[in-house]
Amino acid sequence: MSFDVDIDMAVDDHAFALKFVSDAKLTALVGPSGVGKTSTLNAIAGLLRPRKGRITVAGRVLFDHAAGVNLPPEQRRAGYVFQDARLFPHKRVAANLDYGEKLAPPDARFVTKAEVVNLLEIEHLLDRLPATLSGGEARRVAIGRALLSAPRFLLLDEPLASLDESRAETLLTLIERLRDELDLPMLLVSHSTAEVERLAGRVVTMTQPGQA
C-alpha cells in the first residue's frame, strides 16, 4: 500500500476530513481550490497535525492519533516539492541541493548529485542564488533537492503550475521517468486533468463538505 490516509483536519477556519487508500505508484489529489489539498500534503509531511486519524505511507505509520504516534517531519523523510519551490534564499543552488543530502542516511541515498544535476539539466544554475531563477528552474532545483534527501515518498504540489507549455512538457516527462524508474510512492496535487490522466494510476477527488 503506498498511501493509507484517514484524517480529520482543521486549518484556520476550514475543517475537512479525507479518507483514501491507494496502491498506485502515483496518486493524484484533485479538487477545487481551498478544499485542503495542500493541507493534506502538509499533514503527510508532518508540517500540520490533524485533529485525529491515521497516516501510513509505504507501510510505515507516520501519524496515528489513537496510538499517540506523530513522527516529526525530519523522521518522515518526505520528498516535498512545494508549489513555490521554497528554496533557501541565502544558499546557492548547489548548497540547496546539498542541504538534504548531507542529512540523509548514506545507505538510504539512491541518486547522486551528479545524476540529479544531469537529469534535471541544472548544471548551469549551480552557482546561482534562488532569487535569480525562473519559476521552472526553481522547481527543477526543488525536485532535485527533494530527491537528494533520500526520501521514502514524494509529495508534489502543483509541480507544473504557471510553467509555459514546453517547460511543463519537459517536467511532465521527468515526473513520468521518476514514477517508472524509482520505487517511490508519489502523491501529486494538480488542477490539470490532462496532467492527472497522463500521470496518475489513481485519482482521489476532494470535495467541499456538504457537496459529497
Place this chain on the structure above:
Amino acid sequence: MTEVEWTIVALSLKVSIVAVLVTMPIAYGLAWVIARRRFPGRMLLDALVHLPLVLPPVVTGWLLLVLLGRNGAIGGWLYDALGITLVFHWTGAAVAAGVMALPLMVRAMRLSIEAVDRRLVGAARTLGASPFRAFLSITLPLSLPGIAAGAMLGFARSLGEFGATITFAANIAGETRTLPLAIYTGLQVPGSESAVARLAVISIVLSLGALLASEWLVRRSQGARAHVL
C-alpha cells in the same frame, strides 16, 4: 585628543562593546521566544523587556543596585561565591549599558526573525533537519542583518547611557566615567567649557557613526529581502 580624553573614549568604547557582546545572545534569545513562541505570559515578557525604554533610567539604576549591589539578592551571591563586584566597577557600567540597550536590540532582532519565512523552516525539517539544525542553518543566518543592526543600535545606546550608569556604577574617573558622565562632570566645573565642547563633539561623531552603520545594515537587509521575493 588629550590623554584624559583618550582614557574616557577608550573606557566608553570598552564598556559599550562588552555591554553589546554580552547582551547580544540574551537579546536574540528573547527576540526569538517573543517572535516564534506562543505561551501565556508572552505579553508580560515583552513588556518587561521594554521596561528599561520607558522607565526613568535612574529607576533602572536603582533596581540594578537593589538586585546586583553588594547586599543585593544576586549581587550578594556574586560577591560571596565568585568575588565579583559590579558596583563602582567598569563591568557595572557595562551591565547598566547592556540593560538599557536590551529593548532596542530585542526589537531589531525580533523584526528580522519575524521576517524569516517560517515555511522555509518547515522545508528544512522535511529535508531531515532537526528543529535546532533548522534554526542554525535557516533562521539564524537569515536574521543576521537584524542581529547586526540590533548590535549597532545597542552600541549607540550604550555610548550615550547616563542615568542608570551613574546610579548603579557611580562616576569614578578612569573606572566608570564614560563620555556622558565626563561631560556632566565637566559641566559642574567652572571654566571647562572648551573641554566639555570637545567631549561633546567626540560623542556626536561616535554616535552618528554607529547610527549610520546601523541604518546601512537595515537598508542592506531590506534590499536582500526584496531580492528574495
